[in-house]
Amino acid sequence: MTKELLDLLEKQASSSGLLLRIQVRRPLNLWTLRLVVGRYLDSEKVKILGELKGWAYHNSSGLQLDTMQVSNDAPIGVGHLIWASTMAWALEETPCKKARLLAIYDDAQQNKILIRYFQRRGFRNVKEVGSSPVDLPFRMVWGGAGSLMVASCSEVYEYSLRRWEATRSIVVGN
Template identity: 60%
Template sequence: MINEPSPSLLERLELQASERGLLLRLQVGRPLGLWSLRLVVACPGPNGTAQLLGEMKGWAYGTSNGLQLDTMRVVPQSPAGVGDLVWAATMAWALEATPCSRARLLAIRDDERQHSRLVRYFRQRGFQLERDVAAALWDLPLRMVWGGAGALMSGSVEQVLERSLRSWRQSAA
């Protein structure tokens, strides 16, 4: 008898998504020794089409602080839990496929009210403020990477994963 390895957390999340009628797909590239990531959650449609409900884009490099998150989006009319699934699957991938134990992102400061909402949302996910990225010369590289000014935030991949899994499971109840 052959012992089959137990499925990874990412595989289990894909199965759970499928059980809720959702598609979870991950596209990973390895340009120049980096990992590029695009994770999507969609709803299957007619004739093999799919309606995008949520996505995360980012990249990682081979250090513990290497997960950089760029785009997180959830369509407003998405079913409950889609955002939690996007976060959980992204963090599961980072832990299973990269050496990353911390993630960074920039809460863009386009408008002060929206910026405050983003900072609050990311704090609820487990991110903490590192520093403000503004107009200083030393901020230029970060502004070029993330496309603007804002609050640079970081968090433990494991902690973000735990919070997201808890919310994902609660959304099924």
């Protein structure tokens, strides 16, 4: 499969003064992903502005998302670029059509904020992961309780791409 979507996003990031890099490893039919957006501070130093980590199994249809972080001083649009790039990678390089994540339950207010954020991207709540024995595998994978959410990779990509492109002129202006 071609890498047209991801190549386009990398060029857009570069023209906006940002660096987009993906680190992928393939141990034992498992893709592990770390996608990073940064900005050059000088010719040898890069400041990481945000990242997303995840994994996918070779014969699975789902991308598992774990850590998503954007620094407080990142330019507007960095989160959208990260989401669009992650989904572009999944669609172009893996059999994944869906993505899932756990909106961790640290406290009620933070959980509501996370759920609302993920729902805007197209994720829907499919299960509350709690303390039941049935939930143990989910808790081991994601490290806690929360709301298990699933979305179409193409829908998350389309939403995030629109938002990224709408904010690019603001990022370039910084």
